[in-house]
Amino acid sequence: LCITETCPSCSVTVLSDQFSPNTTSDVAAGILIPHTYPDTPIHVQKQWFKETFSHLFAISNSAEASEAGIHLVSGWQIFKNTPKEQLPFWSDVVLGFRPMSQAELQKFPQHRFGQAFTTLKCDCPPYMLWLEKRLKASGVQIYPRKVADLWELHREYNIVVNCAGIGAHQLVGDKKLFPVRGQVLKVQAPWVKNFIREGDGSTYIYPGIDSVTLGGTREKDNWSLSPDPDTTQDIFDRCCSLEPSLRGAQVVKVKVGLRPSRQCIRMQREVLSRGGVKLPVVHNYGHGSGGFSVHRGTAKDAAHLVGECIAALQGSSSRAKL
Numbered sequence: 001l002c003i004t005e006t007c008p009s010c011s012v013t014v015l016s017d018q019f020s021p022n023t024t025s026d027v028a029a030g031i032l033i034p035h036t037y038p039d040t041p042i043h044v045q046k047q048w049f050k051e052t053f054s055h056l057f058a059i060s061n062s063a064e065a066s067e068a069g070i071h072l073v074s075g076w077q078i079f080k081n082t083p084k085e086q087l088p089f090w091s092d093v094v095l096g097f098r099p100m101s102q103a104e105l106q107k108f109p110q111h112r113f114g115q116a117f118t119t120l121k122c123d124c125p126p127y128m129l130w131l132e133k134r135l136k137a138s139g140v141q142i143y144p145r146k147v148a149d150l151w152e153l154h155r156e157y158n159i160v161v162n163c164a165g166i167g168a169h170q171l172v173g174d175k176k177l178f179p180v181r182g183q184v185l186k187v188q189a190p191w192v193k194n195f196i197r198e199g200d201g202s203t204y205i206y207p208g209i210d211s212v213t214l215g216g217t218r219e220k221d222n223w224s225l226s227p228d229p230d231t232t233q234d235i236f237d238r239c240c241s242l243e244p245s246l247r248g249a250q251v252v253k254v255k256v257g258l259r260p261s262r263q264c265i266r267m268q269r270e271v272l273s274r275g276g277v278k279l280p281v282v283h284n285y286g287h288g289s290g291g292f293s294v295h296r297g298t299a300k301d302a303a304h305l306v307g308e309c310i311a312a313l314q315g316s317s318s319r320a321k322l
Protein backbone atom coordinates (compact mmCIF):
# COMPACT_ATOMS: atom_id res chain seq x y z
CA LEU A 1 0.00 0.00 0.00
CA CYS A 2 2.83 2.39 0.82
CA ILE A 3 4.36 1.71 -2.60
CA THR A 4 1.08 2.53 -4.35
CA GLU A 5 0.97 5.78 -2.36
CA THR A 6 4.57 6.88 -2.92
CA CYS A 7 4.96 5.55 -6.49
CA PRO A 8 1.43 5.86 -7.99
CA SER A 9 2.68 5.10 -11.51
CA CYS A 10 4.03 1.66 -10.45
CA SER A 11 2.09 -1.47 -11.19
CA VAL A 12 2.22 -3.56 -8.01
CA THR A 13 1.70 -7.33 -7.65
CA VAL A 14 1.59 -9.24 -4.36
CA LEU A 15 2.74 -12.87 -4.52
CA SER A 16 2.28 -14.89 -1.37
CA ASP A 17 2.49 -18.51 -0.37
CA GLN A 18 -0.14 -18.06 2.39
CA PHE A 19 -2.82 -15.46 3.01
CA SER A 20 -4.92 -14.48 5.99
CA PRO A 21 -5.72 -16.29 8.32
CA ASN A 22 -2.58 -18.43 7.76
CA THR A 23 0.22 -15.91 8.34
CA THR A 24 2.26 -14.97 11.41
CA SER A 25 0.61 -11.57 11.31
CA ASP A 26 -2.76 -13.27 11.92
CA VAL A 27 -1.38 -14.74 15.17
CA ALA A 28 0.01 -11.44 16.53
CA ALA A 29 -1.65 -10.16 19.68
CA GLY A 30 -1.62 -6.84 17.83
CA ILE A 31 -0.69 -4.49 20.66
CA LEU A 32 1.33 -1.38 19.83
CA ILE A 33 4.20 -1.72 22.30
CA PRO A 34 7.61 -1.80 20.61
CA HIS A 35 10.26 -4.45 21.13
CA THR A 36 13.85 -3.27 20.82
CA TYR A 37 16.04 -4.35 17.88
CA PRO A 38 19.56 -4.37 19.41
CA ASP A 39 21.40 -3.46 16.18
CA THR A 40 19.11 -0.62 15.00
CA PRO A 41 19.61 2.96 16.28
CA ILE A 42 16.87 3.90 18.76
CA HIS A 43 15.92 7.08 16.85
CA VAL A 44 15.13 4.91 13.79
CA GLN A 45 13.00 2.50 15.88
CA LYS A 46 11.21 5.43 17.46
CA GLN A 47 10.44 6.94 14.05
CA TRP A 48 9.02 3.60 12.83
CA PHE A 49 6.82 3.35 15.93
CA LYS A 50 5.67 6.99 15.71
CA GLU A 51 4.68 6.59 12.04
CA THR A 52 2.76 3.42 12.83
CA PHE A 53 1.06 4.86 15.90
CA SER A 54 -0.12 8.04 14.21
CA HIS A 55 -1.30 6.12 11.12
CA LEU A 56 -3.36 3.67 13.21
CA PHE A 57 -4.56 6.39 15.58
CA ALA A 58 -6.13 8.13 12.58
CA ILE A 59 -7.81 4.86 11.53
CA SER A 60 -9.07 4.29 15.10
CA ASN A 61 -10.61 7.75 14.92
CA SER A 62 -12.43 7.13 11.63
CA ALA A 63 -15.56 5.35 10.45
CA GLU A 64 -13.29 2.47 9.28
CA ALA A 65 -12.14 1.62 12.83
CA SER A 66 -14.37 -1.38 13.52
CA GLU A 67 -13.91 -2.99 10.09
CA ALA A 68 -10.14 -2.45 10.31
CA GLY A 69 -10.16 -3.91 13.84
CA ILE A 70 -8.24 -0.99 15.37
CA HIS A 71 -9.11 0.53 18.76
CA LEU A 72 -7.55 2.35 21.69
CA VAL A 73 -6.94 0.38 24.87
CA SER A 74 -5.72 1.51 28.29
CA GLY A 75 -3.93 -0.58 30.85
CA TRP A 76 -0.81 -1.40 32.77
CA GLN A 77 2.67 -2.75 32.26
CA ILE A 78 3.77 -4.14 35.62
CA PHE A 79 7.11 -5.12 37.15
CA LYS A 80 8.01 -7.28 40.16
CA ASN A 81 11.10 -5.08 40.66
CA THR A 82 11.55 -1.48 39.60
CA PRO A 83 13.29 -1.57 36.19
CA LYS A 84 16.47 0.44 35.45
CA GLU A 85 14.77 2.11 32.51
CA GLN A 86 11.59 3.69 33.82
CA LEU A 87 10.95 5.82 30.72
CA PRO A 88 11.14 3.61 27.59
CA PHE A 89 11.94 5.35 24.28
CA TRP A 90 8.31 5.05 23.19
CA SER A 91 6.81 6.60 26.36
CA ASP A 92 6.02 9.93 24.66
CA VAL A 93 4.43 8.27 21.62
CA VAL A 94 1.73 6.29 23.45
CA LEU A 95 -0.90 8.38 25.22
CA GLY A 96 -0.85 9.50 28.85
CA PHE A 97 2.19 7.48 29.94
CA ARG A 98 2.78 7.75 33.71
CA PRO A 99 3.99 5.65 36.64
CA MET A 100 1.16 3.76 38.36
CA SER A 101 -0.01 5.07 41.71
CA GLN A 102 0.28 2.98 44.90
CA ALA A 103 -3.52 2.66 44.86
CA GLU A 104 -3.46 1.17 41.34
CA LEU A 105 -0.62 -1.19 42.30
CA GLN A 106 -2.87 -2.73 44.95
CA LYS A 107 -4.49 -4.66 42.09
CA PHE A 108 -1.15 -6.46 41.63
CA PRO A 109 0.12 -7.48 45.10
CA GLN A 110 3.22 -9.25 43.67
CA HIS A 111 4.38 -6.19 41.72
CA ARG A 112 6.18 -3.13 42.99
CA PHE A 113 6.22 -0.85 39.99
CA GLY A 114 4.07 -0.20 36.96
CA GLN A 115 3.38 2.07 34.01
CA ALA A 116 -0.12 3.14 32.99
CA PHE A 117 -0.82 4.26 29.43
CA THR A 118 -3.20 4.11 26.49
CA THR A 119 -2.09 2.52 23.25
CA LEU A 120 -3.63 0.96 20.14
CA LYS A 121 -4.68 -2.65 19.69
CA CYS A 122 -5.47 -4.38 16.47
CA ASP A 123 -7.52 -7.49 15.83
CA CYS A 124 -5.10 -8.79 13.25
CA PRO A 125 -7.25 -11.08 11.02
CA PRO A 126 -9.82 -8.33 10.26
CA TYR A 127 -6.99 -5.83 9.77
CA MET A 128 -5.29 -8.15 7.25
CA LEU A 129 -8.55 -8.48 5.29
CA TRP A 130 -9.07 -4.72 5.41
CA LEU A 131 -5.55 -4.18 4.02
CA GLU A 132 -6.22 -6.73 1.28
CA LYS A 133 -9.42 -4.91 0.36
CA ARG A 134 -7.53 -1.61 0.13
CA LEU A 135 -4.84 -3.23 -2.03
CA LYS A 136 -7.47 -4.50 -4.47
CA ALA A 137 -9.15 -1.07 -4.52
CA SER A 138 -5.75 0.45 -5.47
CA GLY A 139 -5.51 -1.87 -8.48
CA VAL A 140 -2.90 -4.20 -6.98
CA GLN A 141 -2.84 -7.75 -8.39
CA ILE A 142 -2.75 -10.51 -5.76
CA TYR A 143 -1.70 -14.09 -6.58
CA PRO A 144 -0.97 -17.17 -4.47
CA ARG A 145 2.55 -18.34 -5.31
CA LYS A 146 5.46 -19.77 -3.37
CA VAL A 147 8.70 -18.26 -4.62
CA ALA A 148 11.66 -20.66 -4.44
CA ASP A 149 14.32 -18.15 -5.50
CA LEU A 150 13.98 -14.36 -5.99
CA TRP A 151 15.80 -14.67 -9.30
CA GLU A 152 12.86 -16.61 -10.79
CA LEU A 153 10.99 -13.26 -10.81
CA HIS A 154 13.49 -11.36 -12.96
CA ARG A 155 11.70 -11.83 -16.28
CA GLU A 156 8.31 -10.72 -14.96
CA TYR A 157 9.15 -7.82 -12.60
CA ASN A 158 11.53 -4.84 -12.59
CA ILE A 159 11.85 -4.64 -8.79
CA VAL A 160 11.20 -7.24 -6.09
CA VAL A 161 10.29 -6.38 -2.48
CA ASN A 162 11.00 -9.23 -0.08
CA CYS A 163 8.55 -9.23 2.88
CA ALA A 164 8.69 -12.99 3.48
CA GLY A 165 8.95 -12.87 7.29
CA ILE A 166 10.33 -16.16 8.65
CA GLY A 167 10.05 -17.50 5.06
CA ALA A 168 13.19 -15.46 4.26
CA HIS A 169 15.21 -18.07 6.16
CA GLN A 170 14.71 -20.44 3.23
CA LEU A 171 14.00 -17.92 0.45
CA VAL A 172 17.26 -15.98 0.78
CA GLY A 173 19.14 -18.36 3.14
CA ASP A 174 19.42 -15.75 5.88
CA LYS A 175 21.19 -17.54 8.75
CA LYS A 176 20.80 -14.47 10.99
CA LEU A 177 17.03 -14.96 10.95
CA PHE A 178 15.57 -17.36 13.53
CA PRO A 179 12.08 -18.28 14.73
CA VAL A 180 10.85 -17.40 18.20
CA ARG A 181 7.75 -19.55 18.65
CA GLY A 182 4.79 -17.91 20.35
CA GLN A 183 1.50 -19.41 21.52
CA VAL A 184 -1.57 -17.32 22.39
CA LEU A 185 -5.12 -18.13 23.53
CA LYS A 186 -8.33 -16.32 22.60
CA VAL A 187 -10.85 -16.32 25.46
CA GLN A 188 -14.34 -14.97 25.95
CA ALA A 189 -14.10 -12.44 28.81
CA PRO A 190 -15.98 -9.30 27.75
CA TRP A 191 -15.68 -7.89 31.28
CA VAL A 192 -11.90 -7.46 30.88
CA LYS A 193 -11.43 -3.92 29.56
CA ASN A 194 -7.80 -3.07 30.42
CA PHE A 195 -4.61 -4.61 29.11
CA ILE A 196 -2.10 -6.10 31.56
CA ARG A 197 1.47 -6.87 30.51
CA GLU A 198 4.24 -8.32 32.65
CA GLY A 199 7.21 -5.97 32.04
CA ASP A 200 9.41 -8.71 30.55
CA GLY A 201 6.67 -9.64 28.06
CA SER A 202 6.34 -13.18 29.46
CA THR A 203 2.62 -12.88 30.28
CA TYR A 204 -0.02 -10.59 28.80
CA ILE A 205 -3.75 -10.00 28.62
CA TYR A 206 -5.03 -7.89 25.70
CA PRO A 207 -8.75 -7.21 25.31
CA GLY A 208 -9.79 -7.03 21.66
CA ILE A 209 -13.10 -6.46 19.89
CA ASP A 210 -14.54 -10.01 20.09
CA SER A 211 -12.16 -11.80 22.45
CA VAL A 212 -9.28 -11.33 24.85
CA THR A 213 -5.80 -12.51 23.83
CA LEU A 214 -3.76 -14.28 26.53
CA GLY A 215 -0.07 -14.96 26.15
CA GLY A 216 2.55 -15.87 25.83
CA THR A 217 5.64 -17.90 25.13
CA ARG A 218 9.02 -17.16 23.49
CA GLU A 219 10.83 -20.28 22.31
CA LYS A 220 13.92 -19.53 20.27
CA ASP A 221 14.65 -21.86 17.32
CA ASN A 222 11.45 -23.87 17.82
CA TRP A 223 9.79 -24.31 14.39
CA SER A 224 6.68 -26.19 15.61
CA LEU A 225 3.35 -24.66 14.61
CA SER A 226 1.30 -27.13 16.69
CA PRO A 227 -0.38 -25.79 19.82
CA ASP A 228 0.87 -27.46 22.99
CA PRO A 229 -1.89 -28.27 25.56
CA ASP A 230 0.46 -27.97 28.59
CA THR A 231 1.51 -24.53 27.36
CA THR A 232 -2.15 -23.56 26.98
CA GLN A 233 -2.77 -24.45 30.64
CA ASP A 234 0.38 -22.65 31.75
CA ILE A 235 -0.54 -19.44 29.88
CA PHE A 236 -4.06 -19.59 31.30
CA ASP A 237 -2.79 -20.05 34.88
CA ARG A 238 -0.25 -17.22 34.56
CA CYS A 239 -2.91 -14.85 33.21
CA CYS A 240 -5.36 -15.84 35.98
CA SER A 241 -2.74 -14.98 38.58
CA LEU A 242 -2.66 -11.42 37.16
CA GLU A 243 -6.41 -11.16 36.50
CA PRO A 244 -8.27 -13.70 38.72
CA SER A 245 -11.62 -13.00 37.02
CA LEU A 246 -10.32 -14.88 33.96
CA ARG A 247 -10.90 -18.20 35.82
CA GLY A 248 -14.45 -18.06 34.51
CA ALA A 249 -13.41 -17.43 30.90
CA GLN A 250 -13.80 -19.94 28.11
CA VAL A 251 -10.88 -20.62 25.75
CA VAL A 252 -12.18 -20.43 22.18
CA LYS A 253 -8.98 -20.71 20.14
CA VAL A 254 -5.26 -21.45 20.50
CA LYS A 255 -2.82 -20.04 17.95
CA VAL A 256 0.89 -20.46 17.29
CA GLY A 257 3.21 -18.26 15.23
CA LEU A 258 6.92 -17.99 14.49
CA ARG A 259 8.29 -14.51 15.14
CA PRO A 260 10.79 -13.71 12.35
CA SER A 261 13.62 -12.63 14.64
CA ARG A 262 16.94 -10.97 13.92
CA GLN A 263 19.28 -8.52 15.67
CA CYS A 264 17.88 -5.87 13.33
CA ILE A 265 15.17 -5.70 10.67
CA ARG A 266 16.72 -6.24 7.24
CA MET A 267 15.80 -2.99 5.51
CA GLN A 268 18.13 -2.94 2.57
CA ARG A 269 18.56 -2.53 -1.18
CA GLU A 270 20.42 -5.24 -3.01
CA VAL A 271 21.05 -5.80 -6.73
CA LEU A 272 21.04 -9.43 -7.86
CA SER A 273 22.99 -9.98 -11.04
CA ARG A 274 23.44 -12.95 -13.37
CA GLY A 275 25.06 -12.91 -16.79
CA GLY A 276 24.87 -9.11 -17.00
CA VAL A 277 21.14 -9.07 -16.12
CA LYS A 278 20.26 -7.15 -12.95
CA LEU A 279 17.32 -7.44 -10.56
CA PRO A 280 16.94 -4.75 -7.85
CA VAL A 281 15.58 -6.13 -4.57
CA VAL A 282 14.33 -4.32 -1.45
CA HIS A 283 14.39 -6.44 1.71
CA ASN A 284 11.94 -5.68 4.52
CA TYR A 285 11.79 -8.63 6.92
CA GLY A 286 12.95 -9.72 10.38
CA HIS A 287 10.36 -7.81 12.43
CA GLY A 288 10.55 -10.26 15.36
CA SER A 289 8.23 -9.76 18.33
CA GLY A 290 7.22 -6.22 17.46
CA GLY A 291 6.40 -6.25 13.77
CA PHE A 292 2.91 -4.99 14.17
CA SER A 293 4.15 -2.03 16.23
CA VAL A 294 6.44 -0.78 13.47
CA HIS A 295 4.80 -2.13 10.30
CA ARG A 296 3.71 1.17 8.77
CA GLY A 297 7.01 2.94 9.55
CA THR A 298 9.09 0.14 8.05
CA ALA A 299 6.77 -0.11 5.03
CA LYS A 300 7.30 3.61 4.37
CA ASP A 301 11.08 3.17 4.50
CA ALA A 302 10.85 0.17 2.16
CA ALA A 303 8.68 2.20 -0.27
CA HIS A 304 11.34 4.92 -0.17
CA LEU A 305 13.97 2.32 -1.15
CA VAL A 306 11.71 1.21 -4.01
CA GLY A 307 11.69 4.87 -5.15
CA GLU A 308 15.51 4.79 -5.16
CA CYS A 309 15.47 1.60 -7.26
CA ILE A 310 13.12 3.25 -9.77
CA ALA A 311 15.39 6.31 -9.98
CA ALA A 312 18.41 4.03 -10.55
CA LEU A 313 16.56 2.06 -13.27
CA GLN A 314 15.48 5.29 -14.99
CA GLY A 315 19.06 6.60 -14.77
CA SER A 316 20.51 3.42 -16.31
CA SER A 317 17.88 3.25 -19.09
CA SER A 318 18.48 6.88 -20.08
CA ARG A 319 22.25 6.20 -20.09
CA ALA A 320 21.61 3.12 -22.24
CA LYS A 321 19.62 5.25 -24.71
CA LEU A 322 22.51 7.74 -24.95
Ligand SMILES: Cc1cc2nc3c(=O)[nH]c(=O)nc-3n(C[C@H](O)[C@H](O)[C@H](O)COP(=O)(O)OP(=O)(O)OC[C@H]3O[C@@H](n4cnc5c(N)ncnc54)[C@H](O)[C@@H]3O)c2cc1C
Pocket residue numbers: 015016017018019023024025026027028029030031032033145146147148163164165166167168171181182183184215216256257258259260285286287288289290291292293294
Ligand atom coordinates in the same frame (compact mmCIF):
# COMPACT_ATOMS: atom_id res chain seq x y z
C1 LIG B 1 2.31 -15.04 19.38
C2 LIG B 1 2.74 -13.76 18.74
C3 LIG B 1 2.28 -12.56 19.24
C4 LIG B 1 2.68 -11.37 18.66
N1 LIG B 1 2.18 -10.21 19.16
C5 LIG B 1 2.58 -9.03 18.64
C6 LIG B 1 2.07 -7.81 19.17
O1 LIG B 1 1.22 -7.81 20.06
N2 LIG B 1 2.56 -6.65 18.67
C7 LIG B 1 3.49 -6.63 17.67
O2 LIG B 1 3.92 -5.54 17.29
N3 LIG B 1 3.95 -7.77 17.10
C8 LIG B 1 3.52 -8.97 17.58
N4 LIG B 1 4.00 -10.13 17.05
C9 LIG B 1 5.00 -10.07 15.97
C10 LIG B 1 4.37 -10.00 14.59
O3 LIG B 1 3.39 -11.00 14.47
C11 LIG B 1 5.43 -10.18 13.49
O4 LIG B 1 6.53 -9.34 13.69
C12 LIG B 1 4.81 -9.86 12.13
O5 LIG B 1 3.57 -10.52 12.00
C13 LIG B 1 5.73 -10.24 10.98
O6 LIG B 1 5.06 -9.90 9.81
P1 LIG B 1 5.61 -10.30 8.38
O7 LIG B 1 4.67 -9.67 7.39
O8 LIG B 1 7.06 -10.00 8.26
O9 LIG B 1 5.49 -11.90 8.34
P2 LIG B 1 4.23 -12.83 7.98
O10 LIG B 1 2.99 -12.35 8.61
O11 LIG B 1 4.70 -14.22 8.28
O12 LIG B 1 4.07 -12.65 6.41
C14 LIG B 1 5.02 -13.18 5.50
C15 LIG B 1 4.31 -13.55 4.24
O13 LIG B 1 5.28 -13.97 3.29
C16 LIG B 1 4.82 -15.16 2.68
N5 LIG B 1 6.00 -15.93 2.25
C17 LIG B 1 7.02 -16.39 3.01
N6 LIG B 1 7.91 -17.05 2.24
C18 LIG B 1 7.44 -17.01 0.97
C19 LIG B 1 7.90 -17.51 -0.28
N7 LIG B 1 9.02 -18.21 -0.38
N8 LIG B 1 7.16 -17.26 -1.40
C20 LIG B 1 5.98 -16.56 -1.31
N9 LIG B 1 5.51 -16.07 -0.16
C21 LIG B 1 6.22 -16.29 0.97
C22 LIG B 1 4.04 -15.89 3.77
O14 LIG B 1 3.15 -16.85 3.19
C23 LIG B 1 3.33 -14.70 4.41
O15 LIG B 1 2.12 -14.41 3.74
C24 LIG B 1 3.58 -11.36 17.57
C25 LIG B 1 4.01 -12.58 17.04
C26 LIG B 1 3.58 -13.77 17.60
C27 LIG B 1 4.04 -15.07 17.00
Ligand SMILES: O=C([O-])CC(=O)C(=O)O
Pocket residue numbers: 029031033182197201204215216259288289290
Ligand atom coordinates in the same frame (compact mmCIF):
# COMPACT_ATOMS: atom_id res chain seq x y z
O1 LIG C 1 5.16 -8.83 23.93
C1 LIG C 1 3.95 -8.55 23.77
O2 LIG C 1 3.32 -7.78 24.52
C2 LIG C 1 3.20 -9.13 22.63
C3 LIG C 1 4.14 -9.43 21.57
O3 LIG C 1 4.57 -8.52 20.88
C4 LIG C 1 4.64 -10.80 21.39
O4 LIG C 1 4.20 -11.74 22.02
O5 LIG C 1 5.55 -10.93 20.56
